[in-house]
Amino acid sequence: MKCETFMSSIIINKNVMNKTIKSLKLILILMASFAITSCVEDDDYTIPTNLGDEENYALQELLDTATEVSFDYAKALYNSDPNGDGDNDDAIPYLVENDIYIKGYVSSSDRTGNFYKELYIQNSAENPTSAMKIILDQVSNYNQFNKGREVYIKLTDLYIGEERTGSGIYTIGGEPEFDQFGGTVTSLNFNEIAENMLRSGTTEEIVPLNLTFSEITDDHVGMFIQVDNVEFADNLNGLQYFDPSEVYDTARTLQSCTGFSYETFTLETSSFADFKAYDLPTGNGSIKAVLSKTFDASSFVLALNSVDDVDMDGARCSLLDPSDFTTVFSEDFETATNNTDLDFTGWTNFAEEGSWKWREKTFSGNGYTEFSTYNSGSPSNIAWLVTPGIDMDAQNNEFLNFKAAQHHLDSADNTLEVFVSTDFNGSDVLSATWIPVNASLPSQANEWYDFVDSGLIDLSSYTGTLYVAFKVVGSGTDTTLDGAYQIDDISIIAN
Secondary structure (H helix, E strand, C coil): CCECCCCCCCCCCHHHHHHHHHHHHHHHHHHHHHHHCCECCCCCCCCCHHHHHHHHHHHHHHHHHCEECCHHHHHHCCCCCCCCCCCCCCCCCEECCCCEEEEEEECCCCCCCCCCCEEEEECCCCCCCCEEEEEECCCCHHHCCCCCEEEEEECCCCEEECCCCCCCCCEEEEEEEEECCEEEEECECHHHHHHHEEEEEEECCCCCEECCHHHCCHHHCCCEEEEEEEEECHHHCCCECCCCCCCCEEEEEEEEECCCCEEEEEEEEECCCCCCCCECCCCEEEEEEEEEECCCCCCEEEECCCHHHEEEEECCCCCCCHHHCEEEEEECCCCCCCCEECCCCCCEEEEEECCCCCEEEEECCEEEEEEECCCCCCCCEEEEEECCCEECCCCCCCEEEEEEEEECCCCCCCEEEEEEECCCCCCCHHHCCCEECCCCCCCCCCCCCCCEECCCEECCCCCCEEEEEEEEEECCCCHHHCCEEEEEEEEEEEC
16 A cells, blocks of 8 residues: 655654653654555555554553453443343443453444445454454554554544444443443544544455354344355346335345255345446355444344455356155154153153153153253253164265254243264264264244254265254253253154
């Protein structure tokens, strides 16, 4: 990046500098920031020597006088619901008074106009575990905070909260504003940007975190991610990224084949994006983008840094036809004996911690299996239920499906997990290698006893003898962990 700094040389006697550095620091930083915003946009992101020296003075002082904290530590400072009533009308952004900072890497870029007065940073250039948003009253931020730039955010005197109440996006900003919906942070002003947002001379390659649509959670907001085996919806053929009848943003549906149905997600494009009139690709492939949310925070969206991150030149995927499949394994528990430990031929019922195991249950003529830790008396209960082995070499395209329900579930730490193994010997559960699989599972949001369909879980990559395990973790003494899970109608189909 070539810069016209308009700055005369500043020569400071070494002895005098120690006495005057405090008063000069803010002036130097402001001059540095002015010089940066006068840059020609040519993708050269090096820091000019006379400007970079002043930035480095401020950064070195931060490193010498303040304490680095993790993103998760910074996020935990903000409590969006202080009175615990379930809404955010009492939200108060947190004013950081201690001398602390976070270090991260810029994951977004406003070079194409698809981001505006905002940037996201993640805590690692590769395999990040946390990310945050920064709102700032400055445009063309990619000139200064280019994608991959290592940045140090001095949190002292800044606020941590949300840009819009209830968004769930942890945001760093300035003096808060309040209305009937609670408090929100405002954009960092010119002085705050210069004082609190410091960059090093390092720019790293941001390696996208590879996810499927179903794996995306709030924890990934702000991260640069990649989704494979994806395409734009069938009805978007011939359309562009942006709909000219829209005013601000256009949502386009992405889809990914998941066997018998599509998994869908939304790509959102700003009316200011320089690629808004580009035709949507018609093939299948991958997309790399920053995970964000809609304006009202009702759903996740992907936002492109550039159309260079879209690679969809492959053949479109095809859904599987259910009529081509048959059932190779099933268990509906209709022969269950109520309130007895499950004892079905070929099944393994194992208590890893505590003594309680999965139980056979019946209700209104329906058989199922359940594991509950209520009144077990054990501080920790961990129970496994493992299916008989399934020969995966006798057919192709195997899919697992089951139904699960919960009741009296009070905490996300009272978990149900699903695993598969190809080296289980039929008896020693803990010596086997168990691989977690993704499934739709009941949570506190579901009504008690309401069975949730797991979806079709692709098992086609496994060979040999496969076992499926259901594992519950709970407690018989901690009343927040004494809920119950129920399993029914397990089946594996194949062709």
